Amino acid sequence: MEVFAVPGLPEVRPGDDLAALIERQGRLRPDDVVVVASTVVSKAEGRTADLSDFDPGARAREIAERLADLTDEEKDPRFAQAVIEESESLLLSAPFLLTKTRFGHVTVNAGIDRSNVPDADLLLLPEDPGASAQALAEALDRPVVVSDTSGRPFRHGQRGVAVGWAGIPASRDWRGEPDRDGRELGVTVQSVVDELAAASNLVAGEGGGGTPVTVVRDWQFGDHDGSDELFRDRADDLVRQALEAWDYDS
Amino acid sequence: MEVFAVPGLPEVRPGDDLAALIERQGRLRPDDVVVVASTVVSKAEGRTADLSDFDPGARAREIAERLADLTDEEKDPRFAQAVIEESESLLLSAPFLLTKTRFGHVTVNAGIDRSNVPDADLLLLPEDPGASAQALAEALDRPVVVSDTSGRPFRHGQRGVAVGWAGIPASRDWRGEPDRDGRELGVTVQSVVDELAAASNLVAGEGGGGTPVTVVRDWQFGDHDGSDELFRDRADDLVRQALEAWDYDS
Ligand SMILES: Nc1nc2c(ncn2[C@@H]2O[C@H](COP(=O)(O)OP(=O)(O)O)[C@@H](O)[C@H]2O)c(=O)[nH]1
Ligand SMILES: Nc1nc2c(ncn2[C@@H]2O[C@H](COP(=O)(O)OP(=O)(O)O)[C@@H](O)[C@H]2O)c(=O)[nH]1
Ligand SMILES: [Mn+2]
Ligand SMILES: [Mn+2]
Ligand SMILES: [Mn+2]
Numbered sequence: 460m461e462v463f464a465v466p467g468l469p470e471v472r473p474g475d476d477l478a479a480l481i482e483r484q485g486r487l488r489p490d491d492v493v494v495v496a497s498t499v500v501s502k503a504e505g506r507t508a509d510l511s512d513f514d515p516g517a518r519a520r521e522i523a524e525r526l527a528d529l530t531d532e533e534k535d536p537r538f539a540q541a542v543i544e545e546s547e548s549l550l551l552s553a554p555f556l557l558t559k560t561r562f563g564h565v566t567v568n569a570g571i572d573r574s575n576v577p578d579a580d581l582l583l584l585p586e587d588p589g590a591s592a593q594a595l596a597e598a599l600d601r602p603v604v605v606s607d608t609s610g611r612p613f614r615h616g617q618r619g620v621a622v623g624w625a626g627i628p629a630s631r632d633w634r635g636e637p638d639r640d641g642r643e644l645g646v647t648v649q650s651v652v653d654e655l656a657a658a659s660n661l662v663a664g665e666g667g668g669g670t671p672v673t674v675v676r677d678w679q680f681g682d683h684d685g686s687d688e689l690f691r692d693r694a695d696d697l698v699r700q701a702l703e704a705w706d707y708d709s
Numbered sequence: 710m711e712v713f714a715v716p717g718l719p720e721v722r723p724g725d726d727l728a729a730l731i732e733r734q735g736r737l738r739p740d741d742v743v744v745v746a747s748t749v750v751s752k753a754e755g756r757t758a759d760l761s762d763f764d765p766g767a768r769a770r771e772i773a774e775r776l777a778d779l780t781d782e783e784k785d786p787r788f789a790q791a792v793i794e795e796s797e798s799l800l801l802s803a804p805f806l807l808t809k810t811r812f813g814h815v816t817v818n819a820g821i822d823r824s825n826v827p828d829a830d831l832l833l834l835p836e837d838p839g840a841s842a843q844a845l846a847e848a849l850d851r852p853v854v855v856s857d858t859s860g861r862p863f864r865h866g867q868r869g870v871a872v873g874w875a876g877i878p879a880s881r882d883w884r885g886e887p888d889r890d891g892r893e894l895g896v897t898v899q900s901v902v903d904e905l906a907a908a909s910n911l912v913a914g915e916g917g918g919g920t921p922v923t924v925v926r927d928w929q930f931g932d933h934d935g936s937d938e939l940f941r942d943r944a945d946d947l948v949r950q951a952l953e954a955w956d957y958d959s
């Protein structure tokens with residue numbers, strides 16, 4: 460398997476035809492999988508915003524005030540309002556905002572970025588990254604993963620994850636397949652779209668590299684059952700339930 | 710970047726010189742990073758065990774009984790005892806065992822495997838995967854990541870993660886570096902060892918493929934600050950605190 464960044468992509472602007480840009484620069488082969496950083500999907504979809512676009516309600520002001528108290532830093536209630544508007548629900552409001560986006564991804568600040576955004580305060584995640592991936596996959600006639608860099612419980616730091624995908628199942632479902640000793644694998648559902656996003660992030664990086672699109676070549680999903688369930692529902696998300704029941708107390 | 714499986718590795722046995730096996734089959738180049746599935750590290754280190762090795766205490770019996778009630782399946786208290794003995798602490802005891810291993814990794818059942826293990830009931834994770842990685846890195850004179858397949862909150866399924874690493878920092882610390890617009894990156898610590906483990910898992914797979922070792926070629930850590938903190942301490946692990954405070958109630 461080879462993973463490489465598509466070179467020479469310009470600054471992406473609202474309305475840009477991202478598929479055409481990728482096609483022109485990418486020299487794609489038939490079996491390639493294309494991984495696209497959500498940043499440039501958002502830019503093409505015009506998902507920039509300014510703090511002045513958000514009118515903070517009571518909840519946003521309350522959250523910003525508590526966060527300011529806890530961190531001894533100024534916290535803009537308009538930012539809290541932006542996060543709330545992007546979220547289906549809040550898992551934590553202190554000591555930071557951990558939310559579930561409207562499309563199902565759990566991340567800090569609803570994945571709103573403040574870096575790599577010119578001429579605007581904020582870059583929101585795509586409204587429906589699955590639909591964005593679908594449109595790109597159709598235009599490119601190849602599987603597409605839309606990725607973001609996101610933190611996770613238990614471990615420091617962030618890694619690439621999938622926020623949208625199309626043309627490929629989210630996971631390889633190994634259940635029922637034999638292990639080396641012929642024993643049936645019991646529980647293994649391998650989230651390949653997350654692993655593709657992680658692999659691509661190694662090459663794309665996080666800074667000013669200008670490499671938002673990577674190509675994964677000579678990798679096959681293979682002859683496995685597939686599953687498209689990636690984001691847990693509340694009912695089977697114990698960590699979400701525990702966080703919602705819990706109150707952070709500095 | 711290229712990621713490929715080392716071909717032709719045998720069934721690994723207790724006492725095997727894993728570095729020699731990898732060296733013989735791997736045709737390694739100077740800048741390669743080697744990712745080794747914890748399964749074969751455990752096998753080489755003799756970390757197989759039988760259920761009869763474990764004498765269940767009161768806590769293990771209590772846990773197994775509750776799990777049996779919840780799942781309507783038989784649960785072996787000796788297995789619960791094995792998990793307890795491998796763990797520094799329990800984050801959840803129902804509806805499944807989520808624990809922190811003695812070396813710091815949070816995972817279900819302390820990462821004890823029941824597949825890909827011949828002639829034994831259980832395969833425990835390496836006792837100290839960081840030390841295992843260190844020994845392999847010295848013998849191979851290259852960075853080594855010891856990986857495992859592990860679940861995570863909020864998302865279904867599992868993906869490859871690092872449980873040990875040596876010869877490379879755990880993370881690229883981008884803080885202080887500029888983004889595309891010259892703005893300093895605020896929060897980005899990129900856990901490259903986890904991303905390397907995820908990339909390798911795409912190629913190694915979970916089943917009977919017989920490919921526990923992968924090589925990552927033509928990837929550079931690059932000129933970044935590094936950090937070796939990967940596993941969170943209790944004090945800054947809010948999810949752990951919330952889970953410990955919470956009681957699962959079917
Ligand atoms: N060519 C180009 N690169 C961009 C643009 N925006 C971001 N990038 C690059 O895309 C990569 C990923 O950016 P990042 O902000 O981490 O994306 P995210 O992980 O989706 O939030 C980095 O190499 C950035 O320099 C853009 O508009 N054009
Ligand atoms: N050659 C060889 N392959 C093995 C051995 N044990 C496991 N594998 C393979 O290693 C890969 C990863 O196995 P897995 O059980 O998922 O490892 P884990 O993720 O570390 O728990 C699969 O391709 C297995 O078939 C072994 O002793 N020898
Ligand atoms: Mn982002
Ligand atoms: Mn990123
Ligand atoms: Mn394992």
Ligand SMILES: [Mn+2]
Nearest residue numbers: 857858914915
């Ligand atoms: Mn595995």
